[in-house]
Amino acid sequence: MEHHQVVIIGSGPAGYTAAIYAARANLKPVIFTGLQPGGQLMITTDVENYPGFPKGVLGPEMMELFRAQAERFGTQMIDGLVEKVDLSKRPFHVTGEGKEMLADTLIIATGATAKWLDIPSEKKLSGHGVSACATCDGFFFKNKEVGVVGGGDTAMEEATFLTKMCAKVTIIHRRETFRASQVMIERARKNPKIAWALNQGVVEVLGEKASGVRGVVTIDTVTGEKRELPMGGLFIAIGHSPNTNLFQGQLEMDEVGYLKVVPGTSRTNVAGVFASGDAADPTYRQAVTAAGTGCMAAIDAERFLSSGGQH
Numbered sequence: 143m144e145h146h147q148v149v150i151i152g153s154g155p156a157g158y159t160a161a162i163y164a165a166r167a168n169l170k171p172v173i174f175t176g177l178q179p180g181g182q183l184m185i186t187t188d189v190e191n192y193p194g195f196p197k198g199v200l201g202p203e204m205m206e207l208f209r210a211q212a213e214r215f216g217t218q219m220i221d222g223l224v225e226k227v228d229l230s231k232r233p234f235h236v237t238g239e240g241k242e243m244l245a246d247t248l249i250i251a252t253g254a255t256a257k258w259l260d261i262p263s264e265k266k267l268s269g270h271g272v273s274a275c276a277t278c279d280g281f282f283f284k285n286k287e288v289g290v291v292g293g294g295d296t297a298m299e300e301a302t303f304l305t306k307m308c309a310k311v312t313i314i315h316r317r318e319t320f321r322a323s324q325v326m327i328e329r330a331r332k333n334p335k336i337a338w339a340l341n342q343g344v345v346e347v348l349g350e351k352a353s354g355v356r357g358v359v360t361i362d363t364v365t366g367e368k369r370e371l372p373m374g375g376l377f378i379a380i381g382h383s384p385n386t387n388l389f390q391g392q393l394e395m396d397e398v399g400y401l402k403v404v405p406g407t408s409r410t411n412v413a414g415v416f417a418s419g420d421a422a423d424p425t426y427r428q429a430v431t432a433a434g435t436g437c438m439a440a441i442d443a444e445r446f447l448s449s450g451g452q453h
Contacts, residue, residue, distance in 0.1 A: 234246075290376075
């Protein structure tokens with residue numbers, strides 16, 4: 143059976159950065175890229191907030207550059223999924239893509255998936271006026287009217303953030319009550335740029351890829367009446383799911399499924415297993431922070447190996 147010093151699960155900014163650092167430390171890492179090599183950035187059109195790209199860069203193009211850099215230093219890429227891990231003893235046992243291997247250390251970079259409304263028009267216009275990240279894409283909607291779907295802290299936060307650049311932000315929520323904390327609701331209520339469409343569910347996003355979003359059709363969850371709300375963009379803020387099912391019952395996670403790490407490190411509760419990127423980050427969820435924690439995980443793994451397996 144193959145035996146490796148470092149196995150990385152997941153690509154994206156965290157996995158690829160971990161691979162670059164581990165490869166340069168001569169640890170010959172193996173990376174399972176997952177179903178969507180490059181992660182969430184593969185569905186992002188323009189990335190304008192990653193340092194070093196003053197003109198902006200397309201998400202998929204940036205991930206190709208990350209990958210090429212990891213490969214340049216000798217990372218072995220396996221395009222596909224890990225189906226099973228056994229973390230009960232070291233070396234860890236990893237199974238995926240018809241291969242079984244042993245790993246002295248494991249770096250998890252499986253990311254998270256934004257929850258979507260799951261309507262065809264939303265999928266069609268994703269990246270063309272429909273977004274799941276206000277901090278990533280808000281800038282493209284300067285002086286426009288936009289909508290935010292959701293009723294939790296994320297929705298309130300994104301709506302408040304968007305008022306900095308948008309003319310008007312309408313919060314669309316299926317109920318009249320919110321899951322968001324009182325503080326966040328109060329902040330949103332006090333903001334003159336925020337409007338409310340309550341007891342409304344989005345059934346269709348109107349627009350074309352070329353020209354973007356021009357409005358949404360909502361249905362009143364009480365009366366069943368449909369109405370059209372004109373707007374130039376729609377942000378889906380109904381939460382994220384960390385892709386951590388693989389580690390259920392083996393690693394400590396919070397109630398949502400985000401992996402818990404020792405603060406200031408990438409260490410999980412199992413010695414030799416390190417978590418990075420959005421799988422362990424419910425707070426920031428940015429490419430640059432994911433890359434930073436990927437670097438931390440590789441350095442933590444390298445130190446762990448050179449200390450003979452001591453945390």
